[in-house]
Amino acid sequence: MVKITDVARRAGVSPSTVSYVLSGKRSISAATQRRVEASIRELGYRPHAGARALASSRSNVLALVMPLRSGIHLPVQMQFAGAVATTARGHDHDVLLLTQEEGEDGLRRVADSALVDALIVMDVQLRDARAPLLRALPLPSVLIGFPAEADGLTCIDLDFTATGETCVSHLAQLGHRCVALLGSPPEVYARGTGFAQRTAAGFTAAARRYGMTSTVLPCEPTRAAARETVDRLLHDHPDLTGAVVHNEPALPLLTEAFQQAGMRVPEDLSLVAVCPDELAENAAVPVTSVAIPAAEVGERAVELLMAKLNDRPVPDATLLPPVLTRRASTAPRASAS
Amino acid sequence: MVKITDVARRAGVSPSTVSYVLSGKRSISAATQRRVEASIRELGYRPHAGARALASSRSNVLALVMPLRSGIHLPVQMQFAGAVATTARGHDHDVLLLTQEEGEDGLRRVADSALVDALIVMDVQLRDARAPLLRALPLPSVLIGFPAEADGLTCIDLDFTATGETCVSHLAQLGHRCVALLGSPPEVYARGTGFAQRTAAGFTAAARRYGMTSTVLPCEPTRAAARETVDRLLHDHPDLTGAVVHNEPALPLLTEAFQQAGMRVPEDLSLVAVCPDELAENAAVPVTSVAIPAAEVGERAVELLMAKLNDRPVPDATLLPPVLTRRASTAPRASAS
DNA sequence: GCCATTCGTCGAAGCGCTTCGACTCGAAGG
DNA sequence: CCTTCGAGTCGAAGCGCTTCGACGAATGGC
Incomplete structure (x- = not known):
């Protein structure tokens, strides 16, 4: 194993000088710098991480x-x-x-x-x-x-609050008046995962601001749950024309459920998702989405x-x-x- | 920061003794051991990783x-x-x-x-x-x-070779005589990812051994490619009744393509996948599979x-x-x- | 009852690096 | 011309731990 003293000897300097070349914490003449760097390169020197951590109290x-x-x-x-x-x-x-x-x-x-x-x-x-x-x-x-x-x-x-708002705002601009947020499974809300709540808050606030009718429903990522959620939603809100889905695994299931309920996307229902772009692009119908960056x-x-x-x-x-x-x-x- | 000397002092022993208690590399009397351990606990001592790595040339x-x-x-x-x-x-x-x-x-x-x-x-x-x-x-x-x-x-x-064999063997036992392996996209084979080749080899060898007709086809994970692959396959092998899919993202697409081509699973076509259990369980029709452990x-x-x-x-x-x-x-x- | 072991413990010497103070030298300032 | 200063370098002192040899005490064999 090659160590700093080897590098120093070969460059004709002291170990501390090598250290200073490496860290830049003191000024070093251009000539010395060059010699040291050459020496490091030629010997293939790599500082010992443990020694470094011990001496500098930084582990990097x-x-x-x-x-x-x-x-x-x-x-x-x-x-x-x-x-x-x-x-x-x-x-x-x-x-x-x-x-x-x-x-x-x-x-x-x-x-x-x-x-x-x-x-x-x-x-x-x-x-x-x-x-x-x-x-x-x-x-x-x-x-x-x-x-x-x-x-x-x-x-x-x-910014999930703004995300909820952005989705609503997009739907509002398209003329939709009755919208729903289909979110994470109930246990995610119960667990107190902030982002779920915040999206819902932004969504609801924006809908109110636009004078839209809005609902928020959780949804389990299973075919059955998606089906049921959609049916209930359409029953309670027959004039629904916009939905925001904030639940990646359920997105395809919900899309399918809406279609089975006779809602074509986007003709009868505009769908916005909060999900990775990759997922939104590759859906059967590419989904308008807010990306998770x-x-x-x-x-x-x-x-x-x-x-x-x-x-x-x-x-x-x-x-x-x-x-x-x-x-x-x-x-x-x-x-x- | 509490160090080994602190622990040693409080326990009334030398630092080396503490070290030996920690590493177990020398025998220590039960009494000393107890005192040292108590001292460690009371002080909340944690060895400094860098120092340890330096001295022992083991970073853990x-x-x-x-x-x-x-x-x-x-x-x-x-x-x-x-x-x-x-x-x-x-x-x-x-x-x-x-x-x-x-x-x-x-x-x-x-x-x-x-x-x-x-x-x-x-x-x-x-x-x-x-x-x-x-x-x-x-x-x-x-x-x-x-x-x-x-x-x-x-x-x-x-063992991907054995995996290919196992799938064939399962299909053989069910009476199937004409089977296909639908594998990874061509570039995966080209890249030289061993597992793809090995599965194919095991599959082909086992099929020959059982006297079955067999084909191996790569497949891109897109709806269109799945469709085309299936159509070609069924055209070339109208008596196909068994398929092995070794291509996770394409699995749902291929299933769909088979169904659209009029092959019901499992009535007309038996399907085996090589994929994580989770995926196999949650498919529309739960898929017989060899798990990736x-x-x-x-x-x-x-x-x-x-x-x-x-x-x-x-x-x-x-x-x-x-x-x-x-x-x-x-x-x-x-x-x- | 004496020597040879074994057991349990200690002290000291590093592990390879950083960093602090000190030192030298030449340039700048009075 | 002497002092002052900064740039550039060095030496030495650790950083906190492990490990090796050594040593005293207890043990066992004969």
Whole structure:
């Protein structure tokens, strides 16, 4: 194994000089710099991560806590993880994978043992037991999603309230007057997953503002539940012409259910989804949708963390604006039926 | 930060004794052991990972190289990653996430800097550029999948040859005489992804052995391609009564295409899939399938790595036997049509 | 009852790096 | 011309842990 003293000897300098070339923390003459860099290259030197961490008390590793229980749409998570890993590498950091299961102890463990410098926590619930812990830890962290009590924490997510509004607004502009939000299964709401509530709130508020009739219904991602939900919805609101689906796995099932109930998309019913673009594009009828900007969230999360690690100030809350892409599933309301 | 000397002082022993209690590398009297453990608990001591890595030249971290390009079925990957993380934790190791993109340099980097003790590489291709590197590295590694030249490497995967055979065998026992394998898109075969070839080989060999007529066709995961593939297949083999699908995203599309072509499942066509159980169970008609044992592969991969780290001998190749689960999509061939 | 072990513990020497103070040298300032 | 300063470099002191050899005490064999 080649070490810093080897590099130093070959370059005719002291180890500390090599270190300073590497870190840039002191000025080095151009000539020395060149010699040292050549020496590093020729020997294929790579600093020992442990030694570096010990001496500098920086491990250059971020922890990423992922919900490996399925449920949340996987592709979104993968995109997110990929963006985190890639962005972290761009800042000379690596990513340690922690599972949700490890819970608070896991966070404490990697923090106390100085395995990582900072934490990214995904799938944050409204009442998340990890929130107080993260506040107390000496390590910087970024949460994906917002707990009920977010002060003192740095959080980032798609702006779901605005997302609900955007969907309604799009339908309103097309002339729709009676709309519904088909959301996540009841247990997601019960679990207190903030985004579900927020979308519903934005949806309802915007509908009221536009003077539209609106309903919010949860929906299990099964064929039967989709069928039943749609039937009930159409029974209660026979003049329904617009629907927003915020439930990825149920999207195809609901589409199918609407069609079986005699509603053609988009002729009789305009459909907007909140889901990854990929899914919206590949549906039988491409669906107008607000994308989940997973990659951007991941990238921004890492940037926030890097800022915090370098004592740069960061905003407490980062809400990414929703972007609605029009596809074939929405159309102006048939003027007079 | 509480360190080993603090623990030692409070327990009335030397730091080395604390270290030996922690590692169990020397015998310690029960009384001392108890005092030290109490001291550790009371102070909430956690060894500094960097210091430990430096002194012991063991980081207790495994690298997991994941293909974050999508394509391969995501849920399978997630299950796999989850199993790796969980099993690693069971052996007191953590998992560092590397993306496929980082390629060989990434492997070299984490190896040379002693960031990790061992490597798990997913999505191995038949002609994988990383194979020679892994052979040369001083770190133990396990590959998920088999490269063409596998000697000197430790590999693990589902036994795809046996999988192809198992599917045929199941169909044969049900009386089918003319069967087809609908596989991955052509580019997967071209890329040299071993598992596709191996399934086809097992399938073809078994069909010959049973004296059955057999065909192998690739299929793109699009509605149009599925339609076309099925039409061609039925045109060329009008007496087809059994099909094996080894292409997760195309499974629903192919099922649909068969039905549109007038083949009811399982009355007219018995369908076997090679796919995660979850997918097979939730199809419109639950599909008889050979599961991809992602979790088991992940777990076994870590176990293999741990064995290698402890200088225990391990087999070069581990092939997990396929397990076929009967569901509603296969039935005896209609005796006389 | 004496020597040879074994058991349990300690002290000290690193592991490879960063960083702080100190030092040298040449340029700038009075 | 002497002082002051900054740029550039070095040496040494750790960072917190593991591990090796050594040592005293207890044990067992003869």
